[in-house]
Amino acid sequence: MSQQVNEISLNAKASDDLYDTRLDQSIARLFPEYSRSKLKEWILAGKVKLNNEIVTTPRLKLKGGEEIEISAMQEVQVTNQAQDIKLDIVHEDDDIIIINKPADLVVHPGAGNTSGTILNALLNHYPDIENVPRAGIVHRLDKDTTGLMVVAKTLSAQTQLVKQLQAREMGREYEALVLGNMIAGGIVDENIDRHATKRTLMAVRQTGKEAVTHYRVKKKYRAHTHIRLKLETGRTHQIRVHMAHIKHPIVGDIQYGGRPRLPKNASSDFVRHLQSFKRQALHAIQLSLTHPTSEENLSWSVAIPNDMQKLLVEMGKDLEINDMPSQW
Structure with missing residues (x-):
């Protein structure tokens, strides 16, 4: 308890x-x-x-x-209880577990999500992890964000990994689909704090903590852009807030303005796929760190999940059919 x-x-x-x-x-x-x-x-x-x-x-x-x-x-x-929830484990040794988190799965229990979380699954998978604060969870991913996260199996491993995060030595890269046509990559260096009136959300505010996000364009579509991002800091909702701040919110991120926007002459299939995408199109694709015991430099990557892949396919079809500048 x-x-x-x-x-x-x-x-x-x-x-x-x-x-x-x-x-x-x-x-x-x-x-x-x-x-x-x-x-x-x-x-x-x-x-x-x-x-x-x-x-x-x-x-x-x-x-x-x-x-x-x-x-x-x-x-x-x-009450943190062990639950038999399947985990997609990419790597595991005596010190760490690397998980590929699916969408619609909360990391920590809390009000409204008292069970069925990654923490509950970890307690079932490795019961001794209950002796590590927060069941060894070093960093979070939002409920509907997919991809890689690291968990420490011992207190010493957790301490080392937290130090890496704080020193900005842990590499975390993401891929996302955003609204609009991005011309080129860049850096968003804007402080983030709680939203002034919507207390469950975050916002760019000068009074907040330093937050830095790097991004580059992978592919441009008619009304959307596929981008790669790298976190220098790790604030709550950082990528989602920063992308919304530069007027390119993440597809499906209703909280930060990512409601569906359709280019002119979009096919019914494309409209259906876009409107049925009910989460932010954000995936933690690569994770790099120094192993807390062996001190090896390690890196893992996982493919973009099927729902994002399907959306990319539909965007590609839309671009091929309507090979013209985006019109809103």
Whole structure:
């Protein structure tokens, strides 16, 4: 059993039938997954806004139509249990495990994902890993990002790998499909911090931590570009935020603006493939590090997953059929 603090960001619009209903009662109806006592506690603590104004009166009567926003922190008790979940293991020795993570798999348990995670799978695969903080997980990949990540099987290995990350000595390369036509590669050197109002998201902010992403163009399509990226730092959502910042959000990344955009005269097959792609098209394709015990310089790479491959094929067909400049 461990304790974890989760950021809560809730938004809703009060319907007309909530007219003359108390604020605490209204949000209990709007967010039934949270207890009335917890919601009241957040009101009193100034964590609730009506039309962008903080309110601290639970008995305040609503008029209907108000925009309600809750930004709070919640401590949750997480029980880390071993679960028989198959892992795609690329490499394993006495010190480390290299995993090829699929899409739709969370790395750590938390509120809303208390089981069925990589951590649960690791406890089943190697029970002794429970003695290593965070079950040896050194760095995360977002739920819908695929590809390579390293896990330490011992505390000493974890300590060494974390030092490599902090010293920017671990190589992490990605491939992504982004919106728009990128002319050439470059570097995004922009600090990243929590979004000012959307607390579950990140944003480019001068007050944030240093974040550097290198990218180069692999292939240009009519309305999209296939790129290769290299991380110099490792901030939360770094690639997704940086690509959105330079107006080339990742395909499928709805949170950061990657909604489907179709070039003129796109085929029905291409439209279907693009609209059915429900995750960010981002894959951790290569991982390089110094082995924590042998001190060997090691590197692994894994192929782009099938869903991204299929999308690339459709983009190629679209380019061949419509061999002309992109038109929106």
